[in-house]
Amino acid sequence: MSIRHKVGTIAGSMAVFSLALTGLSGIANAQTQSFNQKVAGDAVTFVGRVPYVYGGSSPSSGFDCSGLTSYLYAHFGKSIPRTAEAQFLKFRPISESRAWGGDLVFFHENSNPNSYVYHVAVYEGNDRVVSASTPSEGIVREKIYSSHVTFGTITH
Numbered sequence: 001m002s003i004r005h006k007v008g009t010i011a012g013s014m015a016v017f018s019l020a021l022t023g024l025s026g027i028a029n030a031q032t033q034s035f036n037q038k039v040a041g042d043a044v045t046f047v048g049r050v051p052y053v054y055g056g057s058s059p060s061s062g063f064d065c066s067g068l069t070s071y072l073y074a075h076f077g078k079s080i081p082r083t084a085e086a087q088f089l090k091f092r093p094i095s096e097s098r099a100w101g102g103d104l105v106f107f108h109e110n111s112n113p114n115s116y117v118y119h120v121a122v123y124e125g126n127d128r129v130v131s132a133s134t135p136s137e138g139i140v141r142e143k144i145y146s147s148h149v150t151f152g153t154i155t156h
Helices: 003-044 065-075 084-090
Strands: 092-094 104-108 117-125 128-132 139-143 149-153
Touching: 003 065, 003 117, 003 128, 065 084, 065 117, 065 128, 084 104, 084 117, 084 149
Parallel strands: none
Antiparallel strands: 092 149, 104 117, 104 149, 117 128, 128 139
């Protein structure tokens, strides 16, 4: 076997390996997208039906913001921390253009992305979220109302 033939065989093997990795990455992305679609779809079912309750973490008694997100993720098999700040620390920041419905949107007290996170909501897409808003509004669909946000995703 010539050196040229060995180099060609190695290059061919690397191409097959690269395609295999691309396929695995595609599977992981499809699983993440499916998980996210379930989270976003389920979040919408609470809009107008479930009250806001400080410290709430169930659809029968009500949700606060992080209670809603932790409930939704747990409902589909992914345990995440209970508070908005702790969830922020667990999630990987991504750009809005890379966010899918079902990712989370973290609201910061100022423009520093490491500043205190005071609110979290489920991203729907198109600059909209499902959010445990206030006691008078309950669970709502709303436009992202602040520019001080970080989009976050988690490995599923």
